[in-house]
């Protein structure tokens with residue numbers, strides 16, 4: 671059975687999408703049959719793998735609203751062993767609609783819809799929006815693991831403890847198989863003293879959860895989405911590409 675992994679952090683702009691896209695692509699390169707799911711109305715993961723957000727036949731919204739089977743929303747990308755369930759602005763109202771739904775378990779919609787996909791993929795990587803609303807709740811309730819991308823900043827530590835509380839509540843009430851797969855440091859710059867201090871704090875409080883590899887801040891990573899390709903297909907030899915491959919490798923040993 672495949673594993674479902676949410677990439678989540680309620681803080682915006684911390685590298686969720688960059689990490690979800692590049693780790694999903696790296697898992698594909700490593701030979702794993704991988705599905706990337708865009709769960710953000712911003713649709714950054716969709717355009718990040720070269721799929722136009724306009725005029726999509728189906729999106730994740732149609733799956734969550736029960737209009738189609740999850741399988742029917744899957745698009746093949748141009749990249750090795752990588753498929754996508756896309757998203758666009760139409761997802762914006764879904765948070766509310768999920769709550770309005772008569773379903774007694776509005777947080778379990780995604781879990782139920784994705785069950786058949788688990789047999790078809792080795793990894794299903796979900797790029798969550800920057801909030802802890804009903805979409806992220808659905809994603810965490812459907813997941814086996816969660817990867818938390820974060821920047822090496824003081825406020826990030828405060829956000830992390832809030833997120834950890836939410837994760838343990840979801841584990842307790844909705845999904846007892848949920849575990850934290852790893853915390854991933856993004857946009858890393860080794861030179862700063864603050865970076866070292868935050869890293870040491872993380873090691874102290876979340877021993878074993880921090881990925882060995884951190885993702886260095888680099889221009890190749892920020893320009894790849896403009897070409898609609900994961901960084902491996904933009905510049906295979908770049909630091910961003912080798913670092914994300916290495917994190918994908920590490921992830922595959924953890925879950």
Ligand SMILES: Nc1ncnc2c1ncn2[C@@H]1O[C@H](COP(=O)(O)OP(=O)(O)OP(=O)(O)O)[C@@H](O)[C@H]1O
Pocket residue numbers: 681682683684685686687688689710712714798799800856857858885886887888889891892893895
């Ligand atoms: N390692 C990196 N080096 C340079 N730029 C990066 C790196 N990681 C991410 N970025 C850039 O930082 C910005 C935010 O990254 P990203 O979109 O992945 O964050 P996010 O957490 O998904 O944001 P949101 O909360 O809006 O969904 C983007 O412009 C991205 O290209």
Ligand SMILES: [Mg+2]
Pocket residue numbers: 686687688710714797798799
């Ligand atoms: Mg994002």
